[in-house]
Amino acid sequence: MMKMKMKMKMKMKMLVVYILVLLSFPVSSSERTAACRHFSYEEPGYWVFFSDKNGVCFDPYDFFDSKAIERRKKLGLSLFDTLDFPVSNDYLHQLGNYVDSVGLVSRWFNAAYVHAAAFQLTEIESLSFVDSIRPASLRLLLASDQEETDEQSLLLKADTALLNAQLRHMSGTMFHENNFFGQGVRIAIFDAGFRGVKTHPAFSHLINDGRIVATHDFHRKRENVYVASTHGTMVLSAIAGMLDGQPMGLATGAEFLLARTEIRREPLAEEKYWLAAVEWADQHGADIINSSLGYIYHRYYPEQMDGQTSLVARAAHIAARKGILIVNSAGNQGNDDSWRIIVTPADADSVLTVGALDYPSMLRSPFSSVGPTADGRMKPNVSALGNVVAASRRGLAKPQGTSFASPLVAGFAACLWQMYPNWSNMDVFNAIQRSASLYPYYDYAHGHGIPQASGFFNQNAGFQMPTFDIIAENDSIKIMLRERIDAVDQTSYAKIPGNKYLYYHKRNADGRIARYYVVDLQDADKISIARNAFDEGQSLFVHFNGHTSGISVK
């Protein structure tokens, strides 16, 4: 009996403990924080946004690199944009009284990054100069996968073909033939590390000429970025590497800012470094930012990939307003059923988003993320090869991913900007889209297709004879080629990759693509699409061999 009573007592005790545990989680969490303040970096990260910049001083000539001043003047932008003003030291000091330390500070967002527990946030929120607080952790994915070859191995024949293709598929050699190597254009690269850049012969021209003008590791808060990862090394190689005198990217004459913004491959990372790096790049006069990074589901939902929600997308908008062209990889989630949409900041409309093409088919690589954005805008904007030959730590590598499509286009942009130095960033953006192989046609896998340098050198590039006719019949729509592929001049035909395919899509009345197709015509000279395959109000748009045409299907 005694034993029974004791057991009952014990059970009651445990029940009380259980209820207390249930009720006390938030409290115990706070108490734990208070007791372990010196471990505060374990607490979640938050951006604290301030309400104003009252009382701050700002001298643009002291703060900005001369190239940043030059860019602002060229675009007619004020040198005294309040976005560039520093965050109030007084606010930072006061904020420091509530947290162990204040981390990164964003001028553009007038915000500071802190680690804080719930009770600290409540106190911070009540401060008169605090506008809002926003959680800040994200999952980062480097948009690549790689296959490294041995340091000593020679390029195989297939690799040589790929190396040639990575320049020629954009007719990029035309830039070089006309002496445009991106000279005078400054490109910032945000990546996970640039191991081997200082020692690899593929970058000796950059090192010897002092064209890596600034570096910063935002994680370790130091200048040395030549550590940790070769992802950035390979990205730099795809922009400006040289292999025995042969360019591996188009902008071998450009200047570079190298920012290590991420800690390692696929970590739980934060957008704070990206935000800090974009302001740093602006300060140091970047004309172009190449970001082969993307942020996905640890912080956001696919439906938030609307170019407005993530802080990095908003920062990208600000950078674009300040005249910087941001080139970002679309992401490698093409096979991920839970996240097939592009990553952020590639979702921002002012970001030139680059999808990856498979080699040698020149069609979308299966891993390349597809559009549209969550709010229905076309993405990616353009496409480039997602397989490249790249310099790695010591030897060569054959990485793949949208990470490497993006720098190929960034190099293209640098050459184009050198050619038209008075253009704004959005002029370059639009010209790259217009030059692309499918333009004005687009789909959500390839965007407008592959940028073509030939269009900037060929006076007749804007004129294209129709290559097909669309004929509406009672029960079908016929697409009739004017010339069979085997009859087309193969020399000119092969100049633009992907030309052997016929692209078409069905577009809804609201302008969104409902379905899109790519057809390898082989020896066919026409295709027929049943009228009843169209919904009410849909249109058909077709692209073949440089010509785009459409028809409204009633």
Add this chain to the structure above:
Amino acid sequence: MMKPIFTLILMTLFTLGYGQTVVIAEDVDQQEETPEFGMNRKHYTHTFLSVLFVAGPPEHHSADVIYGRSRSLEFGYRYKGRLSDTFSVGSEIMGRRSAFHIKQSDAKSVPDTISRDSEKLVFLEAGIGAYTRINFGQRGNYIGRFVDAGIYASWTLHTRHVLFYEEEDVNYRVRKTGMNYPANLNYGLIARIGFNNFVIKGTYRMSELFKESAGLPELPRYALGVEFGLHPL
């Protein structure tokens, strides 16, 4: 958002006597509705696997077990319903195999007083559970960090008493089933601290493992271990 629809192509695209191949066909999902199923959506389900080690003192030293070897393996299927970004509730079904390795001593009394080389009591159970969850930090469609508190109840499907001893240089392994002293129903508390897929888990058994009529002292009530949520990273 988009799914390949190669079959649709066959219906809509007619080749007219010439070879052609549809190499890409994508259907753009026009559906605007937010999905309800996902790791941090309204509903989510996943399987899990746990290894728990018996911990804490027995009711009496005559019911001592060998710690480390005495453990439970669980496999279950969990439902999580999202109430807000911070709070969730859920339920689970699970199967559990628990093995208590009884420490041999002169004072031993579970399940009998005979001392052998080694022996263990094995329980196979099927159970259900319910829990409340507090998540930390705003996040997207991702499990993230959490603390769970919950209750469970399980029905004992099978028990066995396995003995190991040596007699006249012969090693014996005897397996007894159909004992009448194990209780049929067990229940207790669950607590979990989770870091996405990786979870630290503890349980406290509130019920008696043995029927009251058996008069056996209770084996340790606590179990502490790890759980792996079998869902994407």
